[in-house]
Amino acid sequence: MQTESKRIEGSQAAPARLRAGKEIVKKPGLAPNLSTYEQVYRSFDWQEAKKEIDYLSGGKLNAAYNALDRQLTNGRRNKVALYAVDAHEHLRKYTFQELADMTNRLGNALRSLGVNRGDRVFVYLPRIPELYAATLAIAKLGAVVGPLFSAFGPDALRDRLLDSEAKIVITDRSLKSKIDEVRQQLPDLEHVIIVGADPQALRQGEISYEKLVEQASDILECQAMDPEEPLYMLYTSGTTGKPKGVVHVHNDIIGQHMTSKWVLDLKEDDIYWCTADPGWVTGTVYSIFGPWSNGASVVAYEGRFEASNWYHLIQRLKITVWYTAPTALRMLMKAGDQMVYKHNLDSLRHILSVGEPLNPEVVRWGMKVFGLPIHDNWWQTETGMQLIANLPCLAVKPGSMGKPLPGVQAAIVNDEGVEVQTGQLGRLAIKPGWPSMLRAIWRNEEKFQEYFRIPGWYTTGDNAWKDEDGYFWFVGRADDVINTGGHRVGPFEVESALVEHPAVAEAGVIGKPDPERGEIIKAFVILNNGFTSSQSLIEELQEFTKMKLALHAYPREIEIKETLPKTRSGKIMRRLLKAWELGLPTGDTSSLEDD
Ligand code: PRX
Numbered sequence: 243m244q245t246e247s248k249r250i251e252g253s254q255a256a257p258a259r260l261r262a263g264k265e266i267v268k269k270p271g272l273a274p275n276l277s278t279y280e281q282v283y284r285s286f287d288w289q290e291a292k293k294e295i296d297y298l299s300g301g302k303l304n305a306a307y308n309a310l311d312r313q314l315t316n317g318r319r320n321k322v323a324l325y326a327v328d329a330h331e332h333l334r335k336y337t338f339q340e341l342a343d344m345t346n347r348l349g350n351a352l353r354s355l356g357v358n359r360g361d362r363v364f365v366y367l368p369r370i371p372e373l374y375a376a377t378l379a380i381a382k383l384g385a386v387v388g389p390l391f392s393a394f395g396p397d398a399l400r401d402r403l404l405d406s407e408a409k410i411v412i413t414d415r416s417l418k419s420k421i422d423e424v425r426q427q428l429p430d431l432e433h434v435i436i437v438g439a440d441p442q443a444l445r446q447g448e449i450s451y452e453k454l455v456e457q458a459s460d461i462l463e464c465q466a467m468d469p470e471e472p473l474y475m476l477y478t479s480g481t482t483g484k485p486k487g488v489v490h491v492h493n494d495i496i497g498q499h500m501t502s503k504w505v506l507d508l509k510e511d512d513i514y515w516c517t518a519d520p521g522w523v524t525g526t527v528y529s530i531f532g533p534w535s536n537g538a539s540v541v542a543y544e545g546r547f548e549a550s551n552w553y554h555l556i557q558r559l560k561i562t563v564w565y566t567a568p569t570a571l572r573m574l575m576k577a578g579d580q581m582v583y584k585h586n587l588d589s590l591r592h593i594l595s596v597g598e599p600l601n602p603e604v605v606r607w608g609m610k611v612f613g614l615p616i617h618d619n620w621w622q623t624e625t626g627m628q629l630i631a632n633l634p635c636l637a638v639k640p641g642s643m644g645k646p647l648p649g650v651q652a653a654i655v656n657d658e659g660v661e662v663q664t665g666q667l668g669r670l671a672i673k674p675g676w677p678s679m680l681r682a683i684w685r686n687e688e689k690f691q692e693y694f695r696i697p698g699w700y701t702t703g704d705n706a707w708k709d710e711d712g713y714f715w716f717v718g719r720a721d722d723v724i725n726t727g728g729h730r731v732g733p734f735e736v737e738s739a740l741v742e743h744p745a746v747a748e749a750g751v752i753g754k755p756d757p758e759r760g761e762i763i764k765a766f767v768i769l770n771n772g773f774t775s776s777q778s779l780i781e782e783l784q785e786f787t788k789m790k791l792a793l794h795a796y797p798r799e800i801e802i803k804e805t806l807p808k809t810r811s812g813k814i815m816r817r818l819l820k821a822w823e824l825g826l827p828t829g830d831t832s833s834l835e836d837d
Contacts, residue, residue, distance in 0.1 A: 384465030391521030479732030487684030502532030597728030626678030
C-alpha cells in the first residue's frame with residue numbers, strides 16, 4: 243500500500259498565493275483551538291468535555307439550550323447568529339435573541355397543538371430561517387426532530403413519515419404538494435404547518451405557520467431531558483430494505499460542541515458556512531447544533547450551486563470557515579482558477595471537506611487558489627460527529643481522512659475484530675464510547691445490533707487502511723451502498739422505485755465511478771413484454787425515479803438488458819453487474835442461477 247508522504251502543513255504555514263496575477267501574502271494564521279494532538283490524544287477523557295456543556299438542574303440536558311438559550315446570557319445576545327441569504331441573494335440577519343424569539347414562538351405554538359416530549363416532528367423546508375428555528379423549537383420541547391432533505395420526492399417522504407409515525411411536518415408553500423401526494427397514506431400525521439401558505443387554500447389539517455406563531459409567546463423554557471433521550475432521527479440508506487431511522491440523543495451535544503471547536507476550529511469572530519443541507523447529518527450537526535453551541539455566526543444559503551454565486555457569497559459575507567464536500571470542490575475546480583481570482587476570498591482561514599473521498603489533486607488545487615489546505619474529515623450519520631480528521635494542528639496528508647480525534651479509538655480490523663498490520667486493508671471500526679454514537683435504529687433492534695456484530699467494535703461499513711503516522715485512508719464501502727455527490731443512496735431504494743414503473747420487470751442498481759460525483763447511479767433494467775428500449779423511455783424512467791425518490795437519487799445511466807445475473811435464491815448480484823461495468827474479473831460465480 244502506498245502512502246502519499248507529501249504533507250501540507252497546517253493553515254498557519256500556507257504559502258503566499260496568487261490572485262489576478264498578484265502575489266498575496268497570507269495573513270498569519272490563528273492558533274488552532276486544539277493546539278497539540280499527541281498529548282491531548284493520550285490524556286483526553288470525554289468527562290472533561292462535559293465542563294463545556296451547560297446542564298440543567300439534576301444532570302438534565304437540552305441540546306437546544308446549549309445551542310441557543312445559553313448564548314443569551316453569556317454576552318452573545320445581540321451577536322448575529324444567522325446570516326440567511328435567499329435564492330434571490332437577499333440577506334437577512336438574526337441575532338441570537340431574534341432567533342430565540344422566533345424559536346420560542348414556534349415552540350409554544352407546537353405545544354398548543356399537543357406536541358409532547360418524544361413526539362416526532364419533521365422539518366421539510368428549504369434553507370430558510372424557519373428551518374433553523376423549527377429544528378431548535380422541536381428540540382426545546384423535547385420532541386424528536388426529523389430533518390428531511392428538501393429535494394426528497396413523495397416516496398422518500400412517505401417512507402420516513404410512515405415509519406417514524408410523525409405527528410407534524412413543517413413545510414412551505416413550494417414543497418407542500420409533495421406531501422399532498424402521500425398524505426392519505428400517513429394515518430399518524432395530524433398537522434402540516436406551511437410557511438407562506440395561501441390562507442384561502444388551506445385544507446383540513448393544514449395550518450399557516452405565520453398565523454400559528456402570530457399570537458404565541460416568545461418565552462419558552464427548554465424541556466429538561468435525560469441525556470439519553472432522543473434529539474433527532476435521520477433516515478439513512480443501507481444495502482437492503484428501506485432507509486432506516488438513526489436515532490441520536492441530547493448527549494450528542496458534547497461531541498457536536500467539541501468537534502465544532504476542534505475540527506471546524508470555530509472562534510468568536512468566525513463567520514461560518516456549511517454548504518450541506520440540514521436535511522442531511524452534516525447540515526443538522528454542523529450548521530445548527532455544533533456551531534451555535536460554540537456561539538459562531540452561521541451562514542444559510544438558499545441558492546443553488548453555481549461557482550460564481552458561491553465565491554460571491556464568501557466575498558460578500560467575509561466567510562472565514564467553510565465546510566463543504568468533494569463534489570462541490572471538484573465542480574469549483576472545473577469552473578477554473580480565474581473564477582476564484584475574480585473574487586476577494588481573503589477572509590477564508592479554514593476550509594474543510596466531508597462525505598466522500600477528497601482527491602489529493604483537489605487539496606493541491608485548494609492550496610494554489612485559496613492558499614489554504616483543505617481539511618478532509620470522516621464520519622457518518624450513525625456516528626453523529628466527526629471522528630477522524632485532518633486537524634488544524636496536524637499536517638494535512640492529501641488523500642487521507644486524517645487521524646482519530648482525542649477520545650476516539652479507530653482501528654482497521656479483520657472480520658474477527660483483530661487489528662491488522664499498519665498498511666493493510668481492513669474494516670474501519672470504532673470503539674464505542676464517543677458521546678454522539680447512534681443509540682438506536684428506530685424500532686429495529688436487529689439492524690442496530692448489526693453495527694456491533696464484531697465484538698467490541700462499532701463497524702462502519704467502510705474499508706480503509708492506516709499508515710505508519712496513524713493517518714487513515716479510505717478505500718471503499720464494504721457493501722453496495724452508493725455515494726453519489728456525497729449523498730448516500732441504497733441500491734434497493736432505486737431498484738424498488740424503478741420496478742414500480744409499468745415498463746420495468748426487474749432492475750439492478752450499482753454505483754459507477756465518476757470523476758466529478760465520485761459515483762453515479764447506474765441501473766440495469768429488464769423491460770416487461772410490450773415495451774421496447776428507446777431514449778425516451780430511458781428519460782421517462784429517470785424522471786420517474788427523480789420524482790419518487792429525490793433529485794440526486796435517479797440513475798444517470800440506464801442500460802436495458804435481456805437478463806440480470808442472480809443467485810439461485812433469486813437475488814440480483816450487484817457485484818457481478820459492477821464487475822461487468824468496470825471490465826473486472828467476475829470472481830466466484832458458482833451461485834449464479836444459470837450455472
Ligand atoms: O463511506 C463513507 C463516506 O460517507 C459515508 C457516510 O455517509 P453519511 O452517513 O451520508 O454521512 C456523510 C457525512 C458525514 C461513510 O461511511 N464518507 C464520509 N466522509 C468521507 C467518506 N468517504 C471518504 N472520505 C471521507 N472523508
